[in-house]
Amino acid sequence: MPQAHPEGISGGTPVTTPGGVPNLPVGALTVGTLADRLQNLTQSAMRARAGERMPAIFNSSTGGNIMNDLSPFGIIAAIWAGFNSHVAQADPNDINGPDDLPGLLLDFIEGLPVIGQFVTLLEAIAGTYDGDDETLLAIQQIFMPIRKLLQLVSGQNVGLPTVEEIVSGWEQLGDALGHAVSEFAGILSVSRIGDVIQDLINGAGDFLNAGSVSPGSPWSWDSLMPGRLRGGSIRATANGTDQVMRKDEPFEVFEGQVLKIKDASARWTGASASAGTNPVKIGWTPFDAAGTALPDVIVASFQPSGDSAGWLPFTVSDWAVPAGVKYATPLVILGAGATAGNYWISNVLPYAAGLLPDHLVDGLRDALDEIGGVVGATVTDIRTRLAAITADGKIDAAELENLANIGEIAVGKITGLVEQLAAYALKSAVQTFMDTVGGTVGASMTDVFNRLSKLSATGQINGATGISGALNEAQTGVNAVRDAIANGLGLLGSGLTNLQVQNQATLTAQIAAQAAAAAAAANAQLAKSQGQQNAAGGGLNYTTVFGGADGAALPAEFTGSDLKVRGNNGYAGIAASKPDGTYVVTCNKQCSTDDQSLAVVLGDQGGSPSAPEYHLFHSDSGYTAGACLKIDNGNATIGSYTRSGASITFTAFPGGAWSGALGQGSLLEVHNVGTTWTLAINGNTVLSVTSSAVTFGASTRYGGGVVMVRATVNLGWFQGTVTYDSFRVASITLSDYIDPIYLGSGATMARTSATNVTIATGTTVLPNSFYSVVQSATPDIACNLTNGTMTVSLSGWYLAKLSTKSNIFTNSTNSSGQATPAIFINSTTVVSKLGLPQQYSRSNSSDGSVDLTIPVLSLSDSFVIYLNAGDVVRGGQVLGSNASTRQVTGDSAGTATLLSLALLNRSQI
Incomplete structure (x- = not known):
């Protein structure tokens, strides 16, 4: 049988399966899939098989794609596959003929949602x-x-x-x-608005019958023991363990709400309990918004003082609901400290207190009396007292007429007032002047004279004796700086004029701006093409490349007027007239699935962490919560957000922050597959994290909203303030996301950092976390960036390539050594394959006139290796013992330093 080309190039005769059957699905008779084809009877497997047989031409028909849940063909296929799977997996004893199928159909229909x-x-x-x-x-x-x-x-x-x-x-x-x-008792309790008590559990704490005890509870209803005040009671027998019972339906509460329990009582007989354990307890179990139980709160307890006691009321503390609590329910506990005896509890009446605390209203009555002018002042009294204040908010002159009855006080009546004021004011003013001129607190006339001696007769700085030396030095320094700036901008020479430097700087800035704008446009098109490739069938694929005159409105899908088209390149940014603040636009674009991709190409501006921007997706229609990509001049972070108006709260995912240079033309893309979130910068994956902090579902699939910040930053003395804007945006792409599909079998890991790493001499694998990105990988090869390994799941012949940008040489004169690339399989110490060695050397002439060092700048080779399923491959090197400098590094594009693996054929088929 002809072999497939290792690079996937077509050629040769058509490949068929053994037996000459040309129309079996690809891979149907492989070892890895034969069992699945014959034994997998799940709904998803049967639906997938139906999809394989449906011609792709029907995807554009009115029936739609058979694999789309919402298309007519998709709905029919899902129901067929579900019922078919239900029958296939039923007990054979239940199916004796066609008459038994309707019963199975009814069972299947009952299992459908809704x-x-x-x-x-x-x-x-x-x-x-x-x-x-x-x-x-x-x-x-x-x-x-x-x-x-x-x-x-x-x-x-x-x-x-x-x-x-x-x-x-x-x-x-x-x-x-x-x-x-x-269900409405908690927050809508009438005790919040009046001086009354409403039972939050509707009498359940009076234990009227056996139904008042939760099934399986260690407590039981005692029909023979009436409650202290009313109803019945519950009983538990001590056994040295915690015996807990909670009301099974928590009610809703809110932060700051005060919950109380009244009438609760306890009694016991034959009791024995460890000292200080207070085993008879009542309290609350709080829950967060997700329904997760939080630590119990105990508000009252008893320590049995004897072996028997009649009904004793609990002394109960109030409980103020803290932040993070959404629900609560009362509980009773017989703790592990009780080792013997029977214990009863009755009349647990929980309620919410809603009136203002005493410390907030203490003195309010007296204050109102003072305002009204009489004891027991009413609203009418207070209004009368305030009537003297006219419409302009000022007191009417007639109300001040008694001031005229106060006679004039002669200055002489206050002995020494004028003299003391004048003397104090004059002395203080003179000393302040001397301190200012003399340059020190408590300055004398000598200090003032020394400071003024550098002035000429006209009060100007004396050029001859004052700052002549400083001026000369400054002039020389300015000339040198000017020449250095001009040379750096590409204008060679010295003694250059200000105009020459200015013209060269302007030209350089124009070239840089044009290049950055070109990069932004190119990346915008790249983002658009990636969005098209990653859009699932029938899913969203939206791209906008902003453009237009400065100040023009954004496209119609964006709501909000605070962001406009800005600058000559037509980027989206904050309107010119806006002051410092946070500004928001929302977008009406909505994805079809919970796997989504958001790509952003940056424009100009940026420049400060004080002016970040936020790109929102996985959001509700009002953009009040969802997923977020936060960007500033040196960071990109994936996280979640909540928003109210212009106030946004961002919470980073653990491990979701990346730091590095960003600027005009940078392309940032974030996508998720389930709860796995991946960030790529300029096409290279830089991090992947897992987080469940974002809510998924049909109502939270909006994306494209943008939040930008304008902030004025104080740069300190002598530098003043600078106003920064968030990065403007060249384009946004939003799409439903599917993992890229690679043909064949292969993977590539690369290092995109140019930081040097020193490795050891001898036989060594490359260090952990050396590779920074997985550039591509098929599902059968697992890449581990932390360990720098690739693990295969298919047996066969593989082509491995190892390439490392290096700087390896020796400091020993007239010596040499070798550096050799190596492949390690299932080991970190034993080499499986050695590549071609590279030689480094240092030679020195007898008189020392020639000192020639030849380093190894790259180690690279390819290896053909046989791997079994589960084998682990890792790259490394073998270095001579005299290699004093032994550094390895990478490049930003990830093309110089990499490890790749590709399966050469499918001999197991």
């Missing part, structure tokens, strides 16, 4: 529901009398419903309604 819920509701109404849902059981009981009446009308002898059955049905309805009402 539809299954209506089926169970129908069963409850019909009286055949056998589940444990409280609401459906209540509905079944309510409809029982109605069912009997209908059965009588249809001729069935079932007997009329009894009075007890009808009453029981409506009692079930009452219980169901009470269950629903209890």
Whole structure:
């Protein structure tokens, strides 16, 4: 059979499967897929097989893509595959013929989302529901009398419903309604708005019957022990372990709300408890917004002082709900400190306190009396007192007429006032002047004279004696700096004029701006093409390249007028008229899936971490929360955000920050596959992290919103302030994301950092985290950047290439050595393959006139190796012991230093 070309080039005769069957799916008879083809009966597998047989031409028909969940063909295929899988995996004893299929079909329909819920509701109404849902059981009981009446009308002898059955049905309805009402108790408690107490658990803490105890609870209802004030009680027997019972339906609370428990009491008999353990406790279990239980809060406890005690009321502390708590429920505990005896608890009445605390209203009554002018002042009294204030907010002159009755106070009546004021003011003013001129606090006339001696007769700086030397030095320095700047800009020479330097700087700036703009435009097109490649079938593929006159509005899909088209290149940025602040535009573009890609090409501006920008995606329609890419002049960070108006709160994903140079034309792309988030800079992947901080779902698929900042920064003395804007934006691409598909089998890891790394002499693997990016990889080769390894899952012959940018030489005169690339398989110490050696040397003539050093600047070779599934490959080197300088590095493009692996053929097929 002809072999496939290692680089995937077509040629030779058509390849068929063994036996000459040309139309089997690719890979159907491989060792790795044969079992899956024959035994995988899941819905997804059957649907995939249907998709393989559906011609691609139908994707553009009205039936749509068969693999799209929302297309007509897709819906039919999903239902067919689901039922087919249901039948295939059913118990063979349940299928004796076609008559058994309708029952399986009903089972399948009941399992469908939403539809299954209506089926169970129908069963409850019909009286055949056998589940444990409280609401459906209540509905079944309510409809029982109605069912009997209908059965009588249809001729069935079932007997009329009894009075007890009808009453029981409506009692079930009452219980169901009470269950629903209890859901509103927490935040809507009437005790928040009046001096009343509302039981947050609707009497459940009075333990009226056995149903008041949660199933499986270590506590039990005691029908023989009445509660201290009312109702019944619950009992637990001590056994040296914590015995906890919580109300099973937490209610909603809010930060700062005060929760209390009243009437709760406890008693015991035959008690034995370790000293200081206070084992009889009541309190609260808080939960966060996700429903995760937080540490319990104990608000009251007892330490049994004897072996028996009658009912004793708890002394209960209030609990103020802290930040991060969304729900709460009361709990009772018999702790592990109790080792013997029976314990009872009754009358647990939790409620929310809503009135203002005393310390906030203390003195309010007295203050109102003072304003009103009388004891027990009313609103009318206060209004009368305030009537003297006129419409302009000032007190009417008539109210001040009594000031005229105060006679004039003669200055002489205040002995020495004028003299003391004058003397103090004069002395203070003179000393302040002397301090300022003399240059020191408490300056004398000598200090002032010395400071003024450098002035000429006209009060100007004396050029001869004052600063002549400094001026000469400054002139020389300025000339040197000017020449250096001009030479750096490409204008050679010395003694250059200001105009020459200015013209050269202008020309250089224009060339740089044009180059940056060209890079931005090129990257914008690259981002657009990547978006097209990564868009799933039927998904979003949106790109906008901003442009237009300075001050023009952004495209219609953006809402908000604070960002405009800015500058000669037409980038999106903050409107020129806006002061310092944070400015937002939202975008109405919406992805179809929860795997999304956002690409941004930067324009000009930027330059300060004080002016970051935020690109929003995975957001709700109002852009109040979602995923975010934060960018400033030297950082890019993936995280989540919340927003209210112009206020945005950003939380970085752990490990989601990258630092490096960014500027006009830089392309940043972030995408996710599930909870795995990947950031790429200028086409190179720089980090990949996992985070579940972002909510997924159909309502959180909006993207393209932008938040920019304008900030004035104080640069310190002598430099003043500078106003920075966020980077302007050249283009934005938003699309549904699918992993790139590579043909064949291969992978490449590269180093994109130019930082030198020193390695050891002898036989050594390249250090951990040496490679920084995975440039490409097929699913059968696992790349580990931390360890610098590749692990294969297919056996066969592979071509491995190892290339390392190096700087290796010796400082020993008249000596030489070798550096050799090496491949390690399943080892970090034993070489599996050695490449061609490179020689380094240093030669020195007898008189020392010639000293020639020849370094090794690159180590590179290719290796053909056989690998078994699971083998681990790693690159390394063998260096001579006299290699005193042994540095390895990379380049920003990732082309000089890399490790690649490619499967040469598929001999196992």
